[in-house]
Amino acid sequence: AKSMGRGDYQFYNSEMNASTLHRLTLESGLRHAVERDELQLTYQPQVELVSGRIVGVEVLLRWHPEQQRLVMPDVFIPIAEETGLIVPIGEWVLRTACSQLVAWRQAGLPDVRIAVNLSARQFRQPGLDDMVSRVLADTGCHAGCLELEITETVLMERPDSAAQALQRLSDMGVRLAIDDFGTGYSSLSYLKRFPIHALKIDRSFVRDIPYDADDAAIAGAVVAVAHSMGLSVVAEGVETLAQCEFLRGLHCDHAQGYYFSQPLNAAALASLLRDGLVT
Ligand code: C2E
Ligand code: CA
Numbered sequence: 342a343k344s345m346g347r348g349d350y351q352f353y354n355s356e357m358n359a360s361t362l363h364r365l366t367l368e369s370g371l372r373h374a375v376e377r378d379e380l381q382l383t384y385q386p387q388v389e390l391v392s393g394r395i396v397g398v399e400v401l402l403r404w405h406p407e408q409q410r411l412v413m414p415d416v417f418i419p420i421a422e423e424t425g426l427i428v429p430i431g432e433w434v435l436r437t438a439c440s441q442l443v444a445w446r447q448a449g450l451p452d453v454r455i456a457v458n459l460s461a462r463q464f465r466q467p468g469l470d471d472m473v474s475r476v477l478a479d480t481g482c483h484a485g486c487l488e489l490e491i492t493e494t495v496l497m498e499r500p501d502s503a504a505q506a507l508q509r510l511s512d513m514g515v516r517l518a519i520d521d522f523g524t525g526y527s528s529l530s531y532l533k534r535f536p537i538h539a540l541k542i543d544r545s546f547v548r549d550i551p552y553d554a555d556d557a558a559i560a561g562a563v564v565a566v567a568h569s570m571g572l573s574v575v576a577e578g579v580e581t582l583a584q585c586e587f588l589r590g591l592h593c594d595h596a597q598g599y600y601f602s603q604p605l606n607a608a609a610l611a612s613l614l615r616d617g618l619v620t
């Protein structure tokens with residue numbers, strides 16, 4: 342038993358070292374990801390439920406280190422956050438996305454909005470609004486075509502300074518959406534203090550509708566409250582026709598998910614836009 346205990350300890354130790362090493366490798370790789378051109382944007386359509394038209398695209402970041410497998414954002418975004426690398430990476434994402442939008446428009450494709458995720462660190466970075474307005478000016482992207490997604494948790498951590506930061510962005514004409522709505526615990530009265538335009542119902546509430554009565558009730562309540570406050574609603578993670586029809590019945594405005602399309606590269610998204618409808 343003794344020797345087994347010791348073996349366990351060593352095993353645990355080497356596991357820990359392996360994961361620390363892995364993390365350090367990712368971290369040092371990420372430091373060079375922008376300059377080595379290893380970051381790529383993918384674009385997932387957001388569809389208007391009444392018409393089936395693509396009205397927006399969410400930008401989702403991918404990291405493809407040379408000679409290695411694709412790394413998903415759930416793995417590298419937390420590292421980018423902790424190291425502060427998210428600040429230059431986030432600016433690159435915004436700039437690339439805005440340039441892409443302008444390029445699509447110049448190619449004569451139907452107009453869409455572009456939704457870009459902002460992390461906690463970026464959101465709290467002084468000068469965020471200056472960075473955003475500089476990128477819009479440099480790329481020639483209209484502020485009204487840009488939507489920034491900020492999670493409910495980030496907003497609720499410091500609601501007062503969050504409200505100020507949102508106000509500065511909103512004054513520039515940028516649209517604001519609360520991401521992962523329903524997973525935090527914002528009281529609805531707080532919502533009124535934020536100059537926001539849209540709520541995104543978190544995927545976890547969409548997954549089991551229409552069969553799960555609680556989730557169905559939550560989705561219905563979110564849509565009703567949002568509409569009563571003049572906000573539009575996007576349901577995320579829509580994978581089935583049944584979910585889609587249920588949400589349409591709730592008068593949910595927009596939906597996004599594998600039912601319509603996976604996140605696509607710019608060329609594939611452009612051909613979807615050219616065709617107009619996704620279903
Ligand atoms: P998110 O903002 O909630 O993005 C939605 C996630 O759901 C994406 O995962 C998307 O690919 C996935 N998804 C879309 N439709 C479906 C569906 O029908 N079913 C399921 N099961 N999943 C679906 P992804 O691309 O892996 O991104 C994960 C998270 O990483 C994002 O969650 C976001 O928080 C973060 N992220 C991605 N790109 C960026 C970025 O450029 N900047 C920052 N700060 N965060 C990013
Ligand atoms: Ca998002």
Ligand code: CA
Binds near residue numbers: 543544
């Ligand atoms: Ca989300």
Ligand code: CA
Binds near residue numbers: 521
């Ligand atoms: Ca999420």
